[in-house]
Amino acid sequence: MADIFSSIISVGFHGLALAMVLYLISVGLSVTMGLMGFINLAHGAFAMLGGYLMTWLMSRYDVPFGLALAGAVIGVVLISVILERLLYRRFYGGDELDQVLMTMGLIFITIASVTYIWGPVTQPMRPPAALSGQIDLGFRSFPTYRTFLIVCGAILVTLLWLALERTRFGAQVRAAVDNLRMAQTIGINTSRLFAATFALGSGLAALGGGLGAEILPITTFYALENLVYFLIVVAVGGLGSIRGPFVAALLVGISDTAFKYIAPEFGAFFIYALTMVLLLWFPRGLFGRT
Amino acid sequence: MSHLTPSADRRAADIAAFSRRHRFHWFEALPWLIAVAAYFMFPNYLALGSQILAIILFALSVDLVLGYAGIVTLGHAAFFGVGAYTAGILAANGWGEPISGLLAAAVAAACIGLASGWIILRTTGLTLLMQTLVVAAMLYELANKAYRFTGGADGLQGMSVWPIFGTFRFDMFGNTAYFYCLVVLFFGWLVVRNTVNSSFGRSLTGIRENVGRMHAIGAPVAQRRLVVYALSAALAGIAGALTAQTAQFVGLNVLNLERSGTILVMLIIGGIGRLYGAFIGVPLYMIAQDRFAEADPTYWYFWIGLAMVFIVVFLRGGIFGVVERLLARSRKQ
Numbered sequence: 020m021a022d023i024f025s026s027i028i029s030v031g032f033h034g035l036a037l038a039m040v041l042y043l044i045s046v047g048l049s050v051t052m053g054l055m056g057f058i059n060l061a062h063g064a065f066a067m068l069g070g071y072l073m074t075w076l077m078s079r080y081d082v083p084f085g086l087a088l089a090g091a092v093i094g095v096v097l098i099s100v101i102l103e104r105l106l107y108r109r110f111y112g113g114d115e116l117d118q119v120l121m122t123m124g125l126i127f128i129t130i131a132s133v134t135y136i137w138g139p140v141t142q143p144m145r146p147p148a149a150l151s152g153q154i155d156l157g158f159r160s161f162p163t164y165r166t167f168l169i170v171c172g173a174i175l176v177t178l179l180w181l182a183l184e185r186t187r188f189g190a191q192v193r194a195a196v197d198n199l200r201m202a203q204t205i206g207i208n209t210s211r212l213f214a215a216t217f218a219l220g221s222g223l224a225a226l227g228g229g230l231g232a233e234i235l236p237i238t239t240f241y242a243l244e245n246l247v248y249f250l251i252v253v254a255v256g257g258l259g260s261i262r263g264p265f266v267a268a269l270l271v272g273i274s275d276t277a278f279k280y281i282a283p284e285f286g287a288f289f290i291y292a293l294t295m296v297l298l299l300w301f302p303r304g305l306f307g308r309t
Numbered sequence: 310m311s312h313l314t315p316s317a318d319r320r321a322a323d324i325a326a327f328s329r330r331h332r333f334h335w336f337e338a339l340p341w342l343i344a345v346a347a348y349f350m351f352p353n354y355l356a357l358g359s360q361i362l363a364i365i366l367f368a369l370s371v372d373l374v375l376g377y378a379g380i381v382t383l384g385h386a387a388f389f390g391v392g393a394y395t396a397g398i399l400a401a402n403g404w405g406e407p408i409s410g411l412l413a414a415a416v417a418a419a420c421i422g423l424a425s426g427w428i429i430l431r432t433t434g435l436t437l438l439m440q441t442l443v444v445a446a447m448l449y450e451l452a453n454k455a456y457r458f459t460g461g462a463d464g465l466q467g468m469s470v471w472p473i474f475g476t477f478r479f480d481m482f483g484n485t486a487y488f489y490c491l492v493v494l495f496f497g498w499l500v501v502r503n504t505v506n507s508s509f510g511r512s513l514t515g516i517r518e519n520v521g522r523m524h525a526i527g528a529p530v531a532q533r534r535l536v537v538y539a540l541s542a543a544l545a546g547i548a549g550a551l552t553a554q555t556a557q558f559v560g561l562n563v564l565n566l567e568r569s570g571t572i573l574v575m576l577i578i579g580g581i582g583r584l585y586g587a588f589i590g591v592p593l594y595m596i597a598q599d600r601f602a603e604a605d606p607t608y609w610y611f612w613i614g615l616a617m618v619f620i621v622v623f624l625r626g627g628i629f630g631v632v633e634r635l636l637a638r639s640r641k642q
Binding site: 052058106109110115116117119120121123124125126127128129130131132134135243246247250251253254258284285286287288291292294295298299302303304 | 434620
C-alpha cells in the first residue's frame with residue numbers, strides 16, 4: 020500500500036514538472052493560433068533555441084544560470100520579432116497548408132543551423148549547485164531542480180494570468196481573440212498587438228526550453244520530436260486561451276508520466292490515444308470557443 | 310440578366326472543355342518516356358530510380374486527399390508504413406509473392422484508412438491536422454513495440470520476395486524492381502487520373518472549395534471524404550509495399566513524422582492538386598537528396614528548409630503553378 024502511495028506521489032511530482040515545461044512552451048502557441056489563426060509548427064524551435072543559448076552561455080562563458088536564462092529569452096525574442104515582421108505576418112489568417120509548410124521549413128533550417136553551430140551532441144544541462152541534489156519537504160525528499168521548476172512554473176502561470184486579466188495589453192489581446200474586426204474598429208493596433216504577443220509567446224517558449232532542458236534534453240531534433248506534445252497541449256486545451264493549455268498541460272504531463280511508469284514499453288502510445296478520444300469529444304479543445 | 314445565365318455558346322464550350330479533360334494529351338506520355346529513357350541512361354542508379362517511382366505513387370495518393378479533397382494531413386506516413394509492414398511481414402514469413410503482397414498491403418492500408426478516417430474526418434482545421442498526426446504517431450509506437458513482428462528499431466529483416474509471375478526474379482542491379490515499380494505506378498496513376506476526372510472527383514473539388522454549398526445541393530460530403538481517404542490510403546499502402554519489396558527491408562522510418570512532412574514538401578515543389586506535381590517534385594527532391602544529403606545531411610536540411618520557405622513565399626503553386634502563370638501571361642500578350 021505504501022509502495023503504491025509512494026509511486027502515485029512520485030508520478031504526480033514528475034508529471035507536474037513536465038506539465039510546467041509543456042505549459043510554458045505551449046501557451047504562446049495557443050495564443051498565436053487563437054489570435055492570428057496561424058499554425059506555427061516552428062514554435063518548438065524557439066524553445067529549442069532558448070535551450071541552446073542558455074546551455075551555451077553557461078558552459079562556454081560560465082554565465083550564471085539566471086543570467087544565461089535571461090540572455091536566452093532576450094535572444095529568442097529578438098529573433099522571433101525579426102521573423103514575425105519578415106515572414107509570419109504575411110500568412111495570418113491564410114491557407115493552413117502554407118503555414119504548415121513555411122513553419123516546417125523553419126524547423127529544418129533551425130535543425131541545420133544548431134547542428135552547424137553547436138554540433139550534433141546533446142547539450143549538457145548543469146543546474147547551479149544550489150538547485151542540484153535533493154530537497155527534504157518534510158514527508159519525503161524530492162529532486163531540488165524539479166521542485167524549483169514547479170515553483171517557477173506556478174509563479175509564471177500566475178503572472179501570466181494577471182497580465183492577461185488585469186492589464187490593458189491583456190484586455191486588448193482578449194478583445195482581439197474574441198472579435199478581431201471589432202477590436203480593429205475601436206482602434207486597437209492589431210498589427211503591433213500581434214507582434215507583441217508573438218514575441219511574448221516566443222520568449223515564454225525560450226524560458227520553457229531553457230528551464231526544462233533537464234526534462235526535455237536539448238538535441239538537434241528537439242523541435243521535431245517534441246512537436247506532437249506541444250500541439251497536443253494546444254489542441255486539447257483549446258485555442259486562444261491561457262487556462263485551457265494549463266489544464267491540458269497538467270493532463271498530458273501527469274498522464275504521460277503515469278503511462279510511461281506503468282507501461283514504459285508502449286512509449287507515448289497511450290497519450291496519443293487519449294488525445295484522439297479527447298479531441299473527438301471536444302473538437303475545439305476543453306476550453307475552446309464555439 | 311444575360312450576364313447571369315451563360316449563353317448557349319458558352320455552355321457548349323464549357324461542356325466541351327469538361328469532356329476534353331478526360332482525353333489523353335500528348336504531354337501525358339512524357340513522364341513515362343522519360344522514365345524508360347532514364348532506365349537506359351542511368352543503369353547505375355536503378356535502385357534510386359525505383360525508390361523515386363514508388364514515392365511518386367505515394368505523392369499521388371497525398372495529392373488526392375490534399376490537392377483535391379482539401380484534407381490537410383500530417384500523417385499520411387501511417388498508410389505508407391502499414392503497406393510497407395504488411396508486404397514486409399508477409400515476405401519475411403514465407404509468402405514472398407509480390408503481386409498478392411501489394412494487394413494485401415492495399416487492403417490493410419485501406420482498412421486502417423477507413424477505420425481512422427471514419428473517426429477523425431468528423432473534425433476540421435487544426436483538430437483534423439492533429440488527429441492525422443496522432444494516428445501516425447500511434448502506429449509508430451505500435452510498430453516499435455511489436456518488435457517480434459516488425460523488428461522494432463532494428464528494422465524488419467529476412468524478407469525474401471519471389472520472382473514476379475514466377476519468372477522475373479528481383480536482380481541485384483535492380484532491373485526488375487525498376488520496371489515493376491514503373492508498371493505499378495502507371496496503374497496507380499490511371500486510377501488517380503480517372504478518379505479526379507470523374508463526377509466523384511469533381512464533387513471532391515466542390516467540397517474543398519465550398520462545403521456549405523455541397524451540403525446544400527445534397528452531396529454526401531462525409532461519405533465522399535471517407536471514400537477518397539480510404540482510396541488514398543490504399544494507394545499509399547501500395548507505395549509502401551513497393552518500397553519494402555524492392556529494398557527488401559522495412560525500417561521504423563516508414564511511419565515517422567518526417568516522412569509525412571517531406572512528402573508534402575515534394576508535392577508542393579511540383580505543385581499541388583495538379584496530378585503532375587508529383588512527377589516533378591519527387592524526382593527533383595530525391596535526386597537532390599541523393600546528391601547532397603549523403604555528403605552532408607546538415608546542409609541538406611538547411612537548403613530544403615530554405616526552399617520550403619521560399620516556395621511558400623514566392624513560388625505559390627509550385628513549379629507547375631509558375632509555368633501556368635507564365636503561359637497565361639504570354640497568351641495575354
